[in-house]
Amino acid sequence: MSTVLDAEFCELPCRVLMMKAPPTADAEERLVDVTSRLLGVDFKAVIVYDDDEPAGLITLKDIMKWLVEAEDKNTIQVKELISVPLITVDIETPLLKALDLMRKFEIRYLAAIENKVVKGLITEKGIKEFCELYPHYLRTYLD
Numbered sequence: 001m002s003t004v005l006d007a008e009f010c011e012l013p014c015r016v017l018m019m020k021a022p023p024t025a026d027a028e029e030r031l032v033d034v035t036s037r038l039l040g041v042d043f044k045a046v047i048v049y050d051d052d053e054p055a056g057l058i059t060l061k062d063i064m065k066w067l068v069e070a071e072d073k074n075t076i077q078v079k080e081l082i083s084v085p086l087i088t089v090d091i092e093t094p095l096l097k098a099l100d101l102m103r104k105f106e107i108r109y110l111a112a113i114e115n116k117v118v119k120g121l122i123t124e125k126g127i128k129e130f131c132e133l134y135p136h137y138l139r140t141y142l143d
Helices: 031-038 060-069 095-105 124-133
Strands: 002-005 024-026 045-050 053-059 088-090 109-114 117-123 138-141
Touching: 002 095, 031 060, 045 117, 053 060, 053 109, 088 095, 095 109, 095 124, 117 124
Parallel strands: 024 045, 088 109
Antiparallel strands: 002 138, 045 053, 109 117
């Protein structure tokens, strides 16, 4: 089964669906502190900054793996689990181009930037949820 997105949806800019103010962490922070800070917050990814520059991303899956595998949980820093580089798109980029980038790099998150500043996070799940809420933007065909 292949999914075809409505042309109108594909041309919407990323700013329409981006998660504004995604969680952030400093690369030098201890992962245990970041995890504690984010408890109770609905997050799946954290944008990591190094020297005030967005450097990469840590996902909830990364954190769960750390919880299972780490022997000394108090010494691991965020920078040890960071996925780099941070793949970005301009907030005005059409969603189809954002989806194409996700497929190209086999990722589920993109940072949405404006004037080189991270303004939000585009997620594959967010796009899917939008299509479920507004099914007229989505048509499915059987191969």
